[in-house]
Amino acid sequence: MLPNSKGYYGGFGGKFVPEVLMGLLDELEKSYNKIKKERWFADQFKQILSDYVGRPTPLYEAKRLSRKYGFRIFLKREDLAHTGAHKINNTVGQAILAKAMGKTDIIAETGAGQHGVAAATACAMLGLKCKVFMGEEDIKRQHPNVERMRILGAEVIPVSSGTRTLKDAINEAIRYWVSHADKTFYLIGSAVGPHPYPSIVRDFQSVIGTEAKRQIKRQTGRLPDIIIACVGGGSNSIGIFWPFLKDNVKFVGVEAGGIGVGINQNAATLTYGRPGILHGALSYLLFDKNGNICPTHSIAAGLDYPGVGPAHSFFKETGRAEYHSVSDKEALDAFYELSKLEGIIPAMESSHAIAYLNKLKGILSSEAVVIVNLSGRGDKDLDAVLGKTK
């Protein structure tokens, strides 16, 4: 059973939080375990996903891309979900849960702004108050998403501490949570944080893999050989991997290799990190010899995070999944390639997964079937991309 009753995937996970939050996590776990089995919850979640989010998202066979690489490539089109990324699956689920628990004040953190927008959207639709913590650095590079959150009625709280990116947005959200613990529901955006969050997020995102499994069987008559997804905190990847856990399907997680192997040059936690404890969980982490968390870099704000969800650390240790990294430059090339070959502008995060295809060229046979999780669309990245390529 993953995770175990203490919230561990093998040796990873747990609840490393200040005492004031322990009761709340317990309450959350109990409520979630009860509510997830209730018929009304499953019905409401399913209905919102279909009528509002637009699920199922298509599984598209990218024929021109396939021809270039020499094997069959299918894209799981999470970019077509409402708000433009997979993040909405989780925010809708958690917002229904929060409401059922009688919580009306939602807080969220955001890096690229995609989770912030998805949280603001779900809160608007369900009539909940929403505060989104966002690093000042990210506010600069993802400005359109900041405006979208505000239009949706959310309050965006700029975070000026630390590196002013996702890590610090989470720090500030935790500080707020600790201070308003009795009234606030923390809507975490990735498969990270203290138990039970990694599992809640995994469950809500598993709709991606469940659909993909049905779709690939229908379209090819079989399961895929490989599934590729980008990994920041790891929610889109765990979402597409999880329903294939017991199948003979290879999982590849692609991390942000940034501009080099040094500190502050990448955000490839599983590639360069080691087990440590941050934001409530024991998992792979990028930190120095004194235990201080390293600053990270990625062209993709949504991958720019020094930690990763505990399920991925477990997959790495057990060999269930492989983790690799691709550079900013490779991701950027993939961004243009997919746009020009298939008419799909991918998010910079998802571009990392696309870029990994290049490493399989000449290795896989023409019969091979590969699914890439196209976790989001790239409209939000135009400023960053144009700035880089000028």
Next chain:
Amino acid sequence: MKDIIIYFTYGLVSDKELLKFLDRMYEMGIAAVELGVPFSDPVADGPVIQEASIEALERGGTLQNVIGFIKKYKKSIRIPVYLMGYINSFYSYGLSKFIEDAKASGIKGAIIPDLPMEELNGFRIEAKSKDFALPLIISPLTAENRIKALAKAATGFIYLVPRMGVTGVPTDDFDSAENMIKQIASPLPVYIGFGIHDASSLRSVMKIADGAIIGSAFIKRYLDSGAIDVPIEWLKEIV
């Protein structure tokens, strides 16, 4: 006479100054000093201790250095010293090695706000067997049966937080703390920390608990003035 414990971030001042500071605390009758181990991501701390942490980190404040400091001056340090820091600093150092080195240097124990009672049980057992204290925090949202369990699992002292939130937000309301103290059946002293900011809040705490822990209000006066005498004079006034 009840206890006063002062929190001060390690690395903010030179080792020489810190040594003098510890001595002055002892002379003043302060019961113990908690030396903060600076950490890059202190989620339980408000702006004052965050700022102190950043400054201390820039000046080379690390767990290794603070243990080395206590060890080096073991003979001349008369006041009991605890460490307060975040779990990743200790985890990264190696938990068994930490207990061994800290104990050998004379450090009494460690307060780790992001390490709840349930996690890293082996660390807690090992610390207990070596008589190295790991006090636990009780919060206003801690349920009654949990208060009992925490009081049983804690070693050294019990750290009672009178309100929700991070360090450094002043409070004058200790009613819930008073109620919680009644539920604690433990031979360990119960100290109240977080929010004590002046003579009146200190007086309120001393009425209900075995002692008070003062951190942000003290450090703020140091950060604002850059002189360690300023917070010490303030402390003399309010005690």
